[in-house]
Amino acid sequence: MQPADDKLTAALAAGSRVTAHESRCGGRDLTDQIQSWSLERSYATDLPDAMRAFSGSAAAQLTLETGGTGGVSAPALYSPWAKRATGDVVRPGQSVVHRAGLDAGLLPAFRGRVRTRAAASGTDTVSVTALDGSERLQGRAVLPRPDVGFRTNRPVATAAWCVDELMRQAGLHSCPPPRAPEFTTVDKPLSVFYASLHGGFAATYGTPLEFPDASDYTWIREGAPHSMALRPAATGLKAVWAPRSRIIVPGTKLYVEAWVNVAEAAGNNFEIRLQLDRKGSGLGYLSCKVDFAAGKMSVYSGTEGGAGHGLVWTIDELRDPLLRSVWHLGFWIDTGASGAAKARPTAQVVVTDHWGRHLVRPVGTITEATADQTPAELYKVQLITDMATEAVQITSDVDAMPADAAIDQQGQWTRAVELDDATLPLVSIPRVSGSQWEAVTEIAKAALATAEFDERGIFKWRNHLRFRNTPTKADLTLTTTREISSLTISEEIDACRNHVEIxxxxxxxxGTVQSDTLAGSVVTVPKSSTVTNHYAIAEEEYDILPPVTDDDEVIMEETAIRFSKSKSSGNKAEKGAVEVEARRVGGVLSVRMSNRLTVPLYTCLANGTSSSLYLKTTRPAKxxxxxxxxxxxxxxxxxxxxxxxxxxxxxxxxxxxxxxxxxxxxxxxxRYPVPLIGDVEVLYDPRVQLGDVVRLKDSSGAELDTLCWVIGIKASGGAGGAVQQTLTLRGTSYNGVPVDSGLTPDPPVG
Structure with missing residues (x-):
């Protein structure tokens, strides 16, 4: 139910029906020109009509009939061939906002985009049809397909994660989004890792490699910094990902960040650890830590299994018991200049409390030699957390610590998605096709969930548990518009489903089957330039990690690539010179190579043999x-x-x-038939929403007084006229268990 102020609520309770509306197209108010309007929204459920349950997606459609103004007809102003100065007001794709209610106040009724317009020649009418936010989800649906889930038999995602990811692709967010999702040029910011942790370890940018058993964590909404968070059951919960891009070190400036809630925690420690693939078998690391009990943040640099050193900042607010709530954590790290033989990182940290107050600490440089980083590429991203964590991301080529609102992206995004609890754990994310909206609809159908955009343009996902229990109270009480003594309330056995198979x-x-391929052509990567190559892979093969860079000193057991300054036999492998990114869409793997050196590089083997990529793929054995x-x-x-x-x-x-x-x-x-009500015309109430539980009362004819779910809403009105509202209803309860008192049913065969 939409909230309303006291004035509108009182007017509705008093029975006032002096209706009003406001319609804007392209931000221009056309209210005075609207001749009539109609709005319809309903669930496209595939469950039997008679069942109490319902599911599916809902797309609202608004139809406006507008006239002209200033002595100029509507077709002259708004037809497809009208001048752009006026015609663009209702062009396809244009924004449409409609509000409706009473003279006592208006409520949001629709927010979407124009789908079609039609001008009737010889009249003063142009008909405009608009769809809600579902029109924004017409891009190609793409979901990652990591193999770690079915290899370990652990859920890598859930239905909620997949829906949230499809929304994010369309620009609709439930938490701070990736800062730099698209690659532009070398030295420009790029999101090399982003994991929302909204019901899954699958990542928008990156590939999960290792994560805990489902008994070691929960996905929480209550207490999440934004929408949903990973909540450890014990201290030291660890998850590991491969990044989207193998950025080089030294040679980049990183901004590492995450949102946490210390009130939802098993302990006080948090760490993001970046492992770096050096020459040989050694690994370097950069560690970003927070100790809330001690009130300290730190950045350490060193060698895995060996020495290291770092910087520590004291922030007393972190250990303040009154501030044990939501925090944004930010770490900025300058790894040094590209091409350097070794470098010691410079770093700075910032935290933001739940009031939005930024606590920035000064820049420092690690001076100890044990912190030196030699040429390497980003190998793995490790999250080690004691507390609820959400929206972990790493952005490369960030020249300095973001300032002010940019620190935690305040004002740079709008929350447009509301999620329900995570259901349907997935060890293998299914292949999707078609548009994002089609994929969401498919998931909703399987999950017995509902997917819809509300009157404000907010997407809402509700899982099947919403109708597990029979509601006992109504959101609203509605009165029919006239006597309904002729209303037929029916009961049918088709409404009964007492045996269900899923x-x-x-x-x-x-099991898994692995295969490898050596692509034989040489790729030349010019100095300070980027080259992208495309490789065909089978649809049934799962996602491929971004290639690691071969250094001739270890046997490569994963997808790898080798760079050299020469194509001649005896050439030497180059480390820490090229950033490599892999992206898979359908049956095509795209590998982007960005040369950070001022000399050209080539992909070839040490003996000069042509080679562009060693490709290792995984698919299910059966x-x-x-x-x-x-x-x-x-x-x-x-x-x-x-x-x-x-x-x-x-x-x-x-x-x-x-x-x-x-x-x-x-x-x-x-399990028991619910009396069918169907469509009922009621006194107009702009507060009614899909999924509401309403009490339908009529004391003059059918003596009806029952709770119903709203699964469809139709409303229409004209200039200055009354608004007609018809609800499609499904009963929420049955009239008790049959007792057959005094009856002796005859046997089926006599």
Whole structure:
């Protein structure tokens, strides 16, 4: 239910229906020109019409009929061939905002974009049709497909994570977004790692390599810094990713950041550790730590398993018990100049408390030789946390610590997505096709979830648990517009589903098959330039890590690439010279190589043999086994017989417990027939939203007084006229268990 101020609430309670509306296209107020409007939104559910349950996506459509102004007809102003100065007001893709209500106040009713316009020649009318935020989700749906989930039989993502990621691709965010998502040129900022931790270890930029068992953590919304967070069950929870791009060290300036909530914690420590792939088998590291108990932040540099040194800053506010809440943590690190034989990092730290206050500490340089970093590439990103963590990201080529609001991206993004609890754990993220909205709709169908944009343009995802229990109170009480003595309230056995089967895919015994390929052509990367090569891979193969850079001293067991200043036999391998990024879309792997040196480099083997890439791929050894989770209600079956519902098999259900939860929820919702109500015209109330529970009352005819779910809303009005509102309703409860008092039902065969 939409909130309303006291004035509008009082007017609605008093029965006032002096309606009003406001319509804007392209930011221009067209209210006085609107001849009529209609708005419709409903769930595209695939569950049986008679069932109490509902699911699916909902896309709202607004139709406006507008007239002209200033003595000029609407077609002359707004037709497809009208002058741009006026015609662009209602061009396809233009913004549309509609508010509706009473003279006592207006509420948001629609926010979207123009889809079509039609000008009727010889009239003063142009008809404009607009769709809500679903129109923004027409880009290609792409989801990562890391193999670590099915290799370890641990969930790498959930349905909520996948939906959140599809929203992020369309520019709709539930937490601070990646700072620099697209590569532009060398030396410009780039998001080399970004993990929202919104119900999954899968990353927007990066690939998960290692993460804990599901019993070691939970995904929380209550207490999350923004929308959802990873909450450790014990101290020292560790997860590891490969970055999106193998940035070089020395040679880049990094901004490492994360959001945490110290009130949701098993301990007081937090660390992001960057492992660096040096020549030979050695690894360097850069460590970004926070100790909330001691009130200290630090940046350390050194050799894994060996010596190191760092800088420590004291921030007393970190240990203040009154500030044990949400914090943004920021670490800026300058790793030195490109091409240097070794360098000691310079660093600076900043924290932001839940009031938005930035606490910046001075820049310092590590002076000890044990902190030296020799040429290397970013190998792994490790998160070691005791507390709720969200939106971890690393941005390269950030010349200095961001200032003021840019420190934590204040005012640089708008929250446009609301998530529900994470359900449907996925060990293998299914392949998606079509548009982002089509993919979201597919997931909603499998998850028995709802996906919709509300009247303000906020996307809302609700999982199947919303109708597990029968509601006992209404959001609103509605009165019918007239006597409904002729209303037929029906009950049918098709509304009963007392045997439910949910298929799911069992990945526990799938196994893996690995293969390798050596691409034979030489790639020349000019000095201080970027080259992108494309390689074909099979659709069934999973995501490929960005290549590590070969140095001729260790045997490469993962996707690798080798660079040299010469193509001649006996050439030497170069480390810490080229940043390499890999991105897979469908059956194409794109590898971007950015040369940071002032001389050209070539991809070839030490003996001069042509080679552009050693490619290692992984795919499942066999298909997952389809199994079924079943739930039944024997009491219902005794009265109504077996009434079954078998869900369509889906790649999105991969967990027995999740399938059982879906089956149990559907049986609880459908074990007894619910009286059908259908469409009912009610007195206009702009507060009603999809999914609301309303009490429908009529004391003059049908003596109806019942709770219903709103699964469809139609409203229409004209200039100065009354607004008609029709709700599509589904009952929330049944009229008790049959008792057949005094009856002796006849047997089915006589």
């Amino acid at each position: 298929p799911y895919k069992d990945w526990s015994k799938v 298909d997952p086994v389809e199994r079924r989770a079943t739930s039944r209600d024997t009491v219902s079956q005794a009265h109504y017989g077996v009434q079954q519902y078998i869900a369509e098999a889906s790649e999105w259900i991969q967990d027995k417990a999740a399938a059982e939860s879906l089956a149990t929820t559907l049986v609880r919702a459908g």
